[in-house]
Every structure is written in C-alpha cells, then in structure tokens.
Amino acid sequence: MREVGIGIAGFGVVGGGVLSILRQHAGDIEARLGGRIVVRRVALRDLEKERSIDVDPALLTTRLEDLLEDPGIQVVVELIGGVDQAFELVCGALQRGKHVVTANKALLAARGDEIFRLARARGVDVYYEAAVCGGVPIIRTLREALASDRITALHGIVNGTTNFILTAMAEKGEPIERALAEAQRLGYAEADPTLDVSGGDAAQKLCVLAQLAFGAALLPADVLTEGIMALKPEDFRWAREFGYALKLLAVARRCGPAEGAAPGAQDQLEARVHPAFIPAGSLLAGVRGAMNAVVLHSEALGASMLYGQGAGAMPTGSAVVSDIIDLTRNILAGSPGRVPLPPAEPLVSVRPHAEVRCAYYLNFSVQDAPGVLARIASQLAARHISIAAVQQREQNDQGQPVPLVIVTHVAREADLRAAIADIDRDPTTLAPTRLIRIESV
Amino acid sequence: MREVGIGIAGFGVVGGGVLSILRQHAGDIEARLGGRIVVRRVALRDLEKERSIDVDPALLTTRLEDLLEDPGIQVVVELIGGVDQAFELVCGALQRGKHVVTANKALLAARGDEIFRLARARGVDVYYEAAVCGGVPIIRTLREALASDRITALHGIVNGTTNFILTAMAEKGEPIERALAEAQRLGYAEADPTLDVSGGDAAQKLCVLAQLAFGAALLPADVLTEGIMALKPEDFRWAREFGYALKLLAVARRCGPAEGAAPGAQDQLEARVHPAFIPAGSLLAGVRGAMNAVVLHSEALGASMLYGQGAGAMPTGSAVVSDIIDLTRNILAGSPGRVPLPPAEPLVSVRPHAEVRCAYYLNFSVQDAPGVLARIASQLAARHISIAAVQQREQNDQGQPVPLVIVTHVAREADLRAAIADIDRDPTTLAPTRLIRIESV
Known part of the structure; x- marks a missing residue:
C-alpha cells in the first residue's frame, strides 16, 4: 500500500487530537484513500512532559529541522502557534517542496501573502481549515463550494470565548467581569483573555476569511476592531427592548468602488469586528455559548450559514485531519495545487x-x-x-x-x-x- | 488552454441557471482551473419552446444519445428528472467512461446502488451536490469534511415546500388547506403537492444523505414516512404551550446493534420523516419559510449545522456548477475517483x-x-x-x-x-x- 509521510510540529491539545483521530480511523482512512498516512516525526518542546496519548518515543524530537530534513515527510502539520517560528517552519517546508497543513490563523493573517506566494512558486499546497472556526468547514466551502458564486457579505460569530461571555450576560444579566471570570473558571477563556475580548482573534480570522471570500489582502490592523469589555448589562436590556440580540460580529461586506473612483475601479470592502445588535429572530442570534457560525450572502445561493464548534481538541483535530486526508488524496493522485490558493493580487481594497x-x-x-x-x-x-x-x-x-x-x-x-x-x-x-x-x- | 467538454441533458429552470452561471463566471472559472469548460450539447424535449437564456441553436438536440455519442463530452450533466430515462442516460454515460453530475434525488434514492457500482467499475465519478438541499453544501461536507469523523445522528429540514407551509401555520395560525393554497399561489408548492406534503420528497433525500453519512443502503420504502396533511392549528398552539416548534424533520440516527444480536453485528439506523416537536430555542426551530438546514452530530465535531436555500434556479444551478468545476479539476489533474463513492456494501441495517x-x-x-x-x-x-x-x-x-x-x-x-x-x-x-x-x- 502506498504511503504518505507526515510530520507534526506541536504536540499540545490539537496535536494530541490529530494523532488520536488518525489512529482511531486508520482503517477507514486507508480504505477511502487506497493509501496509508504515516506519522514519521512529532516535534515538541519538552520531551519529558506527560502526554495524554502514547507515541513511539523514536518519533519524538525537539528539533523542528528534523521534520524539514526527513525526505520521507511530504506533509508538515504546523500546530506550534505564534508567528515567527511557525513562519520559518512553514517556509522551510514549502521551500523543500513539502505541503503544509496549518491551524495558525495569526500566522496566516500576518504573513499569509508571503506563504501563499512561496507555495505557488513551489507548486505545493497549503491547507488551513482548522485556522478558522475549527469544526465548521468554512474554508472548504469558500474554496470549493462557492467557486462559481460571488459573495456579497460575510457575517460571523467566530470567537467562542466572547460568544460564551455575551450569552451569559444576555441570559443571566451579569456584568462582564463576572461572566469573564466564569468563562475562565470553565476553561472557555484564557488567564490573559486580551486577544479574545479585544476582538483581535476575530479580526485575524476575518482576514483569513476575507481573503478567500473576496480576494482581500487584509492585515488585522486594517480591520475596524472593537472588543466587548465596554458592554454593560443595560445594553442587553436595551437590545431586548428594541428586538435585538447583542453579539460580537466579524463583518466583511462588498460595497462597490469608492465614491468618485475611476470607472472599472475595484470594489471596496468593509472589514470590521465589533459588538453588534442583530435581529432577535435571526439565526445568528440563536448561536449560544462557545459555538461559532458564519452567514454568507452570495449572488447565486442567497443566504447560507455554517454552524459548529469553533475550538477544542477534537473539532480542531478533525479539521486538521480532513486537510491531511485531502492533501494525501492530491499526493496519491499526483495532483497537487488542485484547489487554487487565494489570488496573488487583491481583488478589492479596504474601505476606510x-x-x-x-x-x-x-x-x-x-x-x-x-x-x-x-x-x-x-x-x-x-x-x-x-x-x-x-x-x-x-x-x-x-x-x-x-x-x-x-x-x-x-x-x-x-x-x-x-x-x-x-x-x-x-x-x-x-x-x-x-x-x-x-x-x- | 485545455478544455473539458460537457453535455447538459434537460433545459428547464436549473439547466438555464447552470448555463447562465457558467457563462457569467467563465473568466473566473478558467483562471481558477487553468482550463476551460465547454458546453458541447444541450438536450431538451422541445426545440421550439421559448428560453430565458440564448443558446447557439447548433448545440441543441432532442436526442439524449447525441450526448453519449459525442467523444468530446467528458461530463454528462443530468437534469431531466424522473427515474427511468435518467437512469438510462446516466448508465449510458458511465459505460462510455463519461463522468456524471446529477441533481436527481429520486434517481439516486431508487437506483443509486447500481449507478455507484457501475461508476466504480468504470473508474469514473458521480457528483450530486444539487440532489439534496440545492444551496447547502451537505454532500461535499459529508463526502470530504467529515471523512475522519463518525456521524451519530442527522436531523434535517430538507423540504422547503412543507417548511414554508408549517411556518405559515405557526405564525398565522392558518389551517393547512389555506397555507398550502398560499404556497401554491406563490410558487412554493406544485399544483400536485403530493410528493412534498406526503414526506416522500424528504424520504428520498434522507436515503441519499444516510448512504453518505452512515453507509446505509436505504430505499424510500424503508423510511418511516408521515406527511403534514393531518396537522391542525391546535397542534401548533400545543407546541408553543410545551415550549416546542413543529417542523417536518428527516431523521437518521445510529443506534447500536439490534437487541440480542451477535457480537460484532452491524449498528442499526433509525430512518424516518415525520412532523416533529423540537425545542423552540433550537437552531432548527429558527429555520423559516422555504429554507433548508441539516444538523449533524458526530463524534469529533459534536453538533454542526448547514443552512441555506434548498431549491431555485440559482442555488441549485450553483451546486451543479460547483460539481462540474470539481470534476473538471479531477479530469485536468488526471485524478478521477478522487473522493470515494459511498461504500459498496451497507455498513448499517435499518431498524424496524x-x-x-x-x-x-x-x-x-x-x-x-x-x-x-x-x-x-x-x-x-x-x-x-x-x-x-x-x-x-x-x-x-x-x-x-x-x-x-x-x-x-x-x-x-x-x-x-x-x-x-x-x-x-x-x-x-x-x-x-x-x-x-x-x-x-
């Protein structure tokens, strides 16, 4: 049976999920692929740390270079997070003709353009379903299902932590400090919740989504970003009074060329992350707790929505594995680059x-x-x-x-x-x- | 530029949508594919009928055989509906090594097994995103995104006509006769609405979905099917009183081997279509009018939902075109059979x-x-x-x-x-x- 070798960089919660899914479904996956996915190396920071899943110690390494230098590794799975080291690893893999799966939205939001340019030049693939809304197949849908459609707007609840906090505030009338503390106690918010509650995490995800949906070249700094810490219980009462729910939304909306622009000028794109009043009867208003959802408006399909868990070892791990399976199919069929990467040149400009x-x-x-x-x-x-x-x-x-x-x-x-x-x-x-x-x- | 030739059988509402999307997005599609999709023949019943979209008369034919006999046609798009003639066309195409795109749920529910068996034997592909919930990428999600997951239950609002009628009954307190007449007047229900209001259409769709989601070999007759005509306004009042909404649901649920079965026996599957009380605060309860939605429960992802328009020229046409694009990618890359067809042997049995x-x-x-x-x-x-x-x-x-x-x-x-x-x-x-x-x- 033909084999595709993968190397996994990062052995935290998601890495453990990936290994356990690959193991548990190995028979199934082989039957579907007509080939075997073999984990050849797992890079981690601390060899001594206890793991929830057993791995052959011979596979473990603390050197990321071991993944790059192994000719038997065709796919590098980047799960180390952060930007600089991850960028180096991903570029090292692409330069050697290895395909990449990454769950790293910060990396893609900050340096996606360079990564995609390198991948195009080398004729290899970058898959990143797990980077945005782990358990929601939004990347796949944007890359493939909507290939023949034109998206006019995207509205998402893409940060589970803040949606958990806002749901508690709406349903229990709590002040934000108490709702945040409860989210931290339950593991929905980190000890330093800044990236989530500032809207920064959602802005990174919006950059990744807007590139696929609109061909936008956005950096997080281009996104009008407001967090949730200024919200008060009375805002939720007023929302109810006016027939609204209150959610942290990521919004990208195509709005035609700038006023007074030359004929044929590019469309502009509004890109923003902020608390928003939305109609109480809308589907997004029904998205509770740590769940994620993205509503698309497009010319052919009209309104559509994808909903699911945004984070967690198994949802995110499952998205990573579906990417690995897709890449393996391409490798076995000798058809890398099957689905195009985002466009090299931006197709829209950011509306001020x-x-x-x-x-x-x-x-x-x-x-x-x-x-x-x-x-x-x-x-x-x-x-x-x-x-x-x-x-x-x-x-x-x-x-x-x-x-x-x-x-x-x-x-x-x-x-x-x-x-x-x-x-x-x-x-x-x-x-x-x-x-x-x-x-x- | 390389070309892939397609033949379209059936030139009704969906056929017109397909042609207009292919034409409107031709430049985009070529740029993404690095190849051109060329419509070589369009088969229709009546050459004289007025069309909403202009087609070169030289492409038109009333003979389905013209599509089969044309060696320049690599993909046959079946949009004629019904079972017998469509079956003959699809099998004729597969036998000649042509790939097939179909939007025909009745065909797949009744004879999908034979079609998939032939496609496997000939090494060609059958794509059918448009057969179930036109604008909702549920087939793609089941075939690809959930490749490494195990689905435990599927709940769907998969028939727009009945959901439109039930929404009117719930919101206006109307008896079913009046809601049905209004749906007919607005074009949401056909003159003979039997297939929709009996649950038969939803049962066909459930067969197609359950084969992908669970590996079930279901015929519509295997599905416990009850329609909506016996529902009364008081049922909606009682639903509200108990905290429920009332919807026509398609349900498939994995339930373990039969009681007393031998160890290692197959799981059983409940498969049913019927009106159902569902919690008023649930996402499915918020699916109004003619919209469709499918909720999946799976081991890795937990709950997820896809929502969108189930019918109409553009949503269905767009699903057909995304299939054509996918097949064209496979053909250009020389990798047909990239995504496996449903399993040849059933993996679950139907629970009585x-x-x-x-x-x-x-x-x-x-x-x-x-x-x-x-x-x-x-x-x-x-x-x-x-x-x-x-x-x-x-x-x-x-x-x-x-x-x-x-x-x-x-x-x-x-x-x-x-x-x-x-x-x-x-x-x-x-x-x-x-x-x-x-x-x-």
Missing part, C-alpha cells in the same frame, strides 16, 4: 473606517434638563444622521444623569463620530456617549 | 419501525366523563409508557369531546401503537388519537 456605513444604537449620559434631547437631536441632524427611535427613562432624582437611548438610521461612521464629539463636548453630557452598531444579518 | 424509540405528543378526543384520564393513563402504563406532562382543557358542554393532551417519555413505537389501539377501541374515545413525535435536536 471613516466611510463605513451602519445604523447605530447610541447610549447617552445626560443631565435631566430642559432642551437636552432637542440639542442632541439637532446635533445629529447637523451631521445628516436621522433618528429611527428614541427612548428616555423617567428619573426620580432631578439633576442626576438620565438614560437616553437613540437608534439611528444608516449613517456614515465619520459623521457619527463627529456628531458624538459635538455632543460629548457639551456640559450637559456627563459621560462619553457609547455606541453599538446595528447589523441586519 | 416497530423498534423506533421516541417521546410522543398524544392528542386524544375523549368524552368528558369521570375516569377517562385514569383509563388512558393506565392503558399507557400497561404498555410501559410513562407520562411526562398532561393538559386537559375545561369544557363547557357536558358530553362533548374534551381536548386531552399527553406528552410521554421515550417509548418504543410498537408499544405506543398498541396502547393507542387499546385506547381508540374504548367507546369514550370519540376520534382516533393523533400523535406527533418529539425530537431533541
């Missing part, structure tokens, strides 16, 4: 954040004094921002800040920011105005 | 309907007389059926039938049927007891 258009929920903290609402309404009107709904709560103590909430129609981000700056400069405004964008998914 | 296990909603029509509830409760208990909830409405007119509803715990179908037969034989039971199964998806 100031030009993004959204509807907004605005939460003001103002003095309960005559004329305050009139002032705010006219400051919004002066910036061409039109009001869809207003709610003001009655207040018992005269002179105390009064909760005032306004929902706007779609407005330009720069206009909205300017209006808020005007409003916040006024002495009757007692605290900075807070905003949450509204998305109709 | 009598052995199916479910919880049930039972709707009794009984005299408002002393002792009636006690009688029914004891008749259920005698068959080992345990009661989870009871609701009896007060009645004004003594002697009139009184609505009595019981929700049971999980019970064996044969026991439940026997208990209902007992109950319905009693003179205080005024009309046959109605049942709806309860699924926790």
Whole structure:
C-alpha cells in the first residue's frame, strides 16, 4: 500500500487530537484513500512532559529541522502557534517542496501573502481549515463550494470565548467581569483573555476569511476592531427592548468602488469586528455559548450559514485531519495545487473606517434638563444622521444623569463620530456617549 | 488552454441557471482551473419552446444519445428528472467512461446502488451536490469534511415546500388547506403537492444523505414516512404551550446493534420523516419559510449545522456548477475517483419501525366523563409508557369531546401503537388519537 509521510510540529491539545483521530480511523482512512498516512516525526518542546496519548518515543524530537530534513515527510502539520517560528517552519517546508497543513490563523493573517506566494512558486499546497472556526468547514466551502458564486457579505460569530461571555450576560444579566471570570473558571477563556475580548482573534480570522471570500489582502490592523469589555448589562436590556440580540460580529461586506473612483475601479470592502445588535429572530442570534457560525450572502445561493464548534481538541483535530486526508488524496493522485490558493493580487481594497456605513444604537449620559434631547437631536441632524427611535427613562432624582437611548438610521461612521464629539463636548453630557452598531444579518 | 467538454441533458429552470452561471463566471472559472469548460450539447424535449437564456441553436438536440455519442463530452450533466430515462442516460454515460453530475434525488434514492457500482467499475465519478438541499453544501461536507469523523445522528429540514407551509401555520395560525393554497399561489408548492406534503420528497433525500453519512443502503420504502396533511392549528398552539416548534424533520440516527444480536453485528439506523416537536430555542426551530438546514452530530465535531436555500434556479444551478468545476479539476489533474463513492456494501441495517424509540405528543378526543384520564393513563402504563406532562382543557358542554393532551417519555413505537389501539377501541374515545413525535435536536 502506498504511503504518505507526515510530520507534526506541536504536540499540545490539537496535536494530541490529530494523532488520536488518525489512529482511531486508520482503517477507514486507508480504505477511502487506497493509501496509508504515516506519522514519521512529532516535534515538541519538552520531551519529558506527560502526554495524554502514547507515541513511539523514536518519533519524538525537539528539533523542528528534523521534520524539514526527513525526505520521507511530504506533509508538515504546523500546530506550534505564534508567528515567527511557525513562519520559518512553514517556509522551510514549502521551500523543500513539502505541503503544509496549518491551524495558525495569526500566522496566516500576518504573513499569509508571503506563504501563499512561496507555495505557488513551489507548486505545493497549503491547507488551513482548522485556522478558522475549527469544526465548521468554512474554508472548504469558500474554496470549493462557492467557486462559481460571488459573495456579497460575510457575517460571523467566530470567537467562542466572547460568544460564551455575551450569552451569559444576555441570559443571566451579569456584568462582564463576572461572566469573564466564569468563562475562565470553565476553561472557555484564557488567564490573559486580551486577544479574545479585544476582538483581535476575530479580526485575524476575518482576514483569513476575507481573503478567500473576496480576494482581500487584509492585515488585522486594517480591520475596524472593537472588543466587548465596554458592554454593560443595560445594553442587553436595551437590545431586548428594541428586538435585538447583542453579539460580537466579524463583518466583511462588498460595497462597490469608492465614491468618485475611476470607472472599472475595484470594489471596496468593509472589514470590521465589533459588538453588534442583530435581529432577535435571526439565526445568528440563536448561536449560544462557545459555538461559532458564519452567514454568507452570495449572488447565486442567497443566504447560507455554517454552524459548529469553533475550538477544542477534537473539532480542531478533525479539521486538521480532513486537510491531511485531502492533501494525501492530491499526493496519491499526483495532483497537487488542485484547489487554487487565494489570488496573488487583491481583488478589492479596504474601505476606510471613516466611510463605513451602519445604523447605530447610541447610549447617552445626560443631565435631566430642559432642551437636552432637542440639542442632541439637532446635533445629529447637523451631521445628516436621522433618528429611527428614541427612548428616555423617567428619573426620580432631578439633576442626576438620565438614560437616553437613540437608534439611528444608516449613517456614515465619520459623521457619527463627529456628531458624538459635538455632543460629548457639551456640559450637559456627563459621560462619553457609547455606541453599538446595528447589523441586519 | 485545455478544455473539458460537457453535455447538459434537460433545459428547464436549473439547466438555464447552470448555463447562465457558467457563462457569467467563465473568466473566473478558467483562471481558477487553468482550463476551460465547454458546453458541447444541450438536450431538451422541445426545440421550439421559448428560453430565458440564448443558446447557439447548433448545440441543441432532442436526442439524449447525441450526448453519449459525442467523444468530446467528458461530463454528462443530468437534469431531466424522473427515474427511468435518467437512469438510462446516466448508465449510458458511465459505460462510455463519461463522468456524471446529477441533481436527481429520486434517481439516486431508487437506483443509486447500481449507478455507484457501475461508476466504480468504470473508474469514473458521480457528483450530486444539487440532489439534496440545492444551496447547502451537505454532500461535499459529508463526502470530504467529515471523512475522519463518525456521524451519530442527522436531523434535517430538507423540504422547503412543507417548511414554508408549517411556518405559515405557526405564525398565522392558518389551517393547512389555506397555507398550502398560499404556497401554491406563490410558487412554493406544485399544483400536485403530493410528493412534498406526503414526506416522500424528504424520504428520498434522507436515503441519499444516510448512504453518505452512515453507509446505509436505504430505499424510500424503508423510511418511516408521515406527511403534514393531518396537522391542525391546535397542534401548533400545543407546541408553543410545551415550549416546542413543529417542523417536518428527516431523521437518521445510529443506534447500536439490534437487541440480542451477535457480537460484532452491524449498528442499526433509525430512518424516518415525520412532523416533529423540537425545542423552540433550537437552531432548527429558527429555520423559516422555504429554507433548508441539516444538523449533524458526530463524534469529533459534536453538533454542526448547514443552512441555506434548498431549491431555485440559482442555488441549485450553483451546486451543479460547483460539481462540474470539481470534476473538471479531477479530469485536468488526471485524478478521477478522487473522493470515494459511498461504500459498496451497507455498513448499517435499518431498524424496524416497530423498534423506533421516541417521546410522543398524544392528542386524544375523549368524552368528558369521570375516569377517562385514569383509563388512558393506565392503558399507557400497561404498555410501559410513562407520562411526562398532561393538559386537559375545561369544557363547557357536558358530553362533548374534551381536548386531552399527553406528552410521554421515550417509548418504543410498537408499544405506543398498541396502547393507542387499546385506547381508540374504548367507546369514550370519540376520534382516533393523533400523535406527533418529539425530537431533541
């Protein structure tokens, strides 16, 4: 039976999952492939550490170079994480004509372009289903199923940690500190949760998705990114009152060429990660806990959604193994490069954040004094921002800040920011105005 | 540039969609494939009929044989529907070493085994993404993404017509006749809606899905099938009262070997299509109108869901084109048979309907007389059926039938049927007891 040799770099939770799936389903996989997948080396940091899965000690090494130098390894599986060392490993593999499977969204978001360029030049494949939403076959769907379609928008709940926290806040009315602590206790959030709660993780994933879906060359810094730490329990109450759920969304939306651009200019792409009000009855609103989902809008298919577990040893491990199987098929059939890598040149440009258009929920903290609402309404009107709904709560103590909430129609981000700056400069405004964008998914 | 020739049989709504997508995205597809897809013949029934899309008249033919006899056609796209003629066409193509794309679930449900056997023998491919839930990439996901996973259950809303009707009944409280007439008026239901409302269409799709997901060799007659025509507005009210939504579900569930089977015996599979109460907060409950969705439970991934449009020229056409592109890739790379066809021998057997296990909603029509509830409760208990909830409405007119509803715990179908037969034989039971199964998806 023909064999394809693989080397696995990184033997943490996902690496263990990959090994155990390969082992458990070896018979099945061989029957389907007509060939055998053989793990030839496993690189890890600490040879002495206890493992949950037994591996022949002769396979273990602490030298990543051992994977590169072994001519029997045709596929390098990069599970070490981080950017610099992973980049070196992946490029070393590609340069030697080895195919790569990686679960590393940070790497692809930061240096995907260089990696894909090298892979193209060497005629080898890079597969990365596990890099975004582990158990959701979104990469495969974008690369293959939608090959003959044109995507107009992508909305995703792509970070399980924040969705777990927001679900707890929505369902238990908890403040964010308590929901975060609970997520940490249960292992859904890391000790340092910054990358998740800042929206940074979701922005990395959006870069990877937007490249496939739109041919965008995005860096995380290009994504308008807001995290969840400023959200308050009252935001969830207001969301319910207006018929919304509150989620951290990753959004990419094709919006035609820039205003006044030359004919034939590229489409622009809005790319943003932020808390968003979405209709309470929408499918994304029903995505609870640590689950992930991505909604695509495309010309032929209309709306479609993929939903599943975003993380965990087995979902992520299973995505890695499905990539290994796919690559093995290509190798056995002598057809690498079967599915094209993302386009070498960007097909869309990033719309500047100031030009993004959204509807907004605005939460003001103002003095309960005559004329305050009139002032705010006219400051919004002066910036061409039109009001869809207003709610003001009655207040018992005269002179105390009064909760005032306004929902706007779609407005330009720069206009909205300017209006808020005007409003916040006024002495009757007692605290900075807070905003949450509204998305109709 | 290398070319792959295709012949399209059937030029209805989907055929037109396929041609227009191929034409509109020709440049894109060529760039991705490094090859060109050329439509060499289009077979249709009536040369004179007006078409919504222009085709070179020299390509048109009324003879299906023209597609088979053309050596320049490497892929035959079967869109004529029905079983007999389509079977002949598909087998003719496979025998001549041509690959096949089909959107024909009826054909695959009835004669898929023979077709796959022939394809295996000839070393050619059969692709059929469009046969089940047009715009949802469920076939691709089952064939490829889950190659290293083991599926334990599949729950689907796979018929848009009935979901449209049930959504209207749930949201407007309409009787089924009115909801069906409205669906017909809007083009969601055919003039003869029997195949849809009987559950027959969903059963065909379940056969196709269960073969891929479980290696089951199912015929539609093996599927426990109940349609929607017996549903009443009060069923939707009761569903809401108990915290459920009411949907037509296709269910396949792996359930271990038969009781008392020899060690190592095959797992059994429950296969059924019927109206079902599902938790109101579940994702499937949020699938409205003519949309489709399939929820998979698998060992590695846990729960996952795919959602999208199930029918229509563009969604179905797009699925057909993604199959054509995939096949073209295989042909250009010289790697047909890249993804294995369903297993030749069944890996599971069908669990007899009598052995199916479910919880049930039972709707009794009984005299408002002393002792009636006690009688029914004891008749259920005698068959080992345990009661989870009871609701009896007060009645004004003594002697009139009184609505009595019981929700049971999980019970064996044969026991439940026997208990209902007992109950319905009693003179205080005024009309046959109605049942709806309860699924926790």
